[in-house]
Amino acid sequence: EPEVTQTPSHQVTQMGQEVILRCVPISNHLYFYWYRQILGQKVEFLVSFYNNEISEKSEIFDDQFSVERPDGSNFTLKIRSTKLEDSAMYFCASRGAGGTETQYFGPGTRLLVL
Amino acid sequence: AQSVAQPEDQVNVAEGNPLTVKCTYSVSGNPYLFWYVQYPNRGLQFLLKYITGDNLVKGSYGFEAEFNKSQTSFHLKKPSALVSDSALYFCAVRDLSSASKIIFGSGTRLSIRP
Incomplete structure (x- = not known):
């Protein structure tokens, strides 16, 4: 059964450093998402993210965050200058084209900012 | 705005007994409702969804949920609980924006005692 994968599973970084979280969505999906869960x-x-552009973002997603689909398979979340409060589990999700399609989530990347 | 509420932070059930995890929703228009489960140190797994049709929806691992429009509820149920059902359960609604993001409830921790 196809699934969303994410790397790394854990990331520890120093405050102010840049991190890139990677996701491989399910191959025929067209809509991609990032969520986070603070402990x-x-x-x-x-x-x-849809059709190579951001379709919606929350107030959390400020200028320090960016997303990219650099090739046909990966979907990345970049945090330019991490803060302590960015420590969280970050989930990638994807869904197909239909209006009732389910979002499937990856296993998550646990980010710890020191 | 769409929202879901899970009134119980924790539900404790003895193995073999029926379980119910409560969820109420607030939406404009027709609701698209979901249940996800999160096992310790794992990602979010899709359990089931209600889009339209039969009010009783069957999902993975023997779970089912009952959609009740008059009570705006979507309670998760299982006739006979297993210890392995112990996890964090999230009720969710799909936002009707074009991006169709998922809006999660606060989660209910289900603990099944042997």
Whole structure:
């Protein structure tokens, strides 16, 4: 069964450093998402991506964040200058083209900013 | 704006007993509702969804959910709980924006005792 994959599973970085989180969505999916879950809190939407551009972003997704689909398979989230409060689990998700299609989530990347 | 509420932070059930995890929703228009499960240190796994049709939706691992329009509820149920069902359960609604992001509830921790 196809699944969303994410790398790395864990990342530890120093405050102010840049990080890139990688995702490989399910191959025939067209909509891509990033969510995050701060420890003990609910899952929050960050950004959605369709047709090579951002279709929606939350207030969390400020200028420090960017997304890219550099080739036909990867979907990345970059945080330019990490802050302590960026420590969270980051989930990638993808879905197909139909209006009722389910979003499938990857296993997540746990980011710890020191 | 779309939202979901999970009134219980924790539900404790003895193995073999039926379980219910509650969810209520608030949407404009027709709701697209989901249940996801998160096992410790794992990603979000899709359990089931309601789009239209039969109010009783069957999903993975023997779970089902009942859509009740008059009570705006979408409770998750299972006739006989297993210890392995212990996890964090999220109710969610699909936002009706073009990006169709998922809006999650706060989560309910289900604990099944042997």
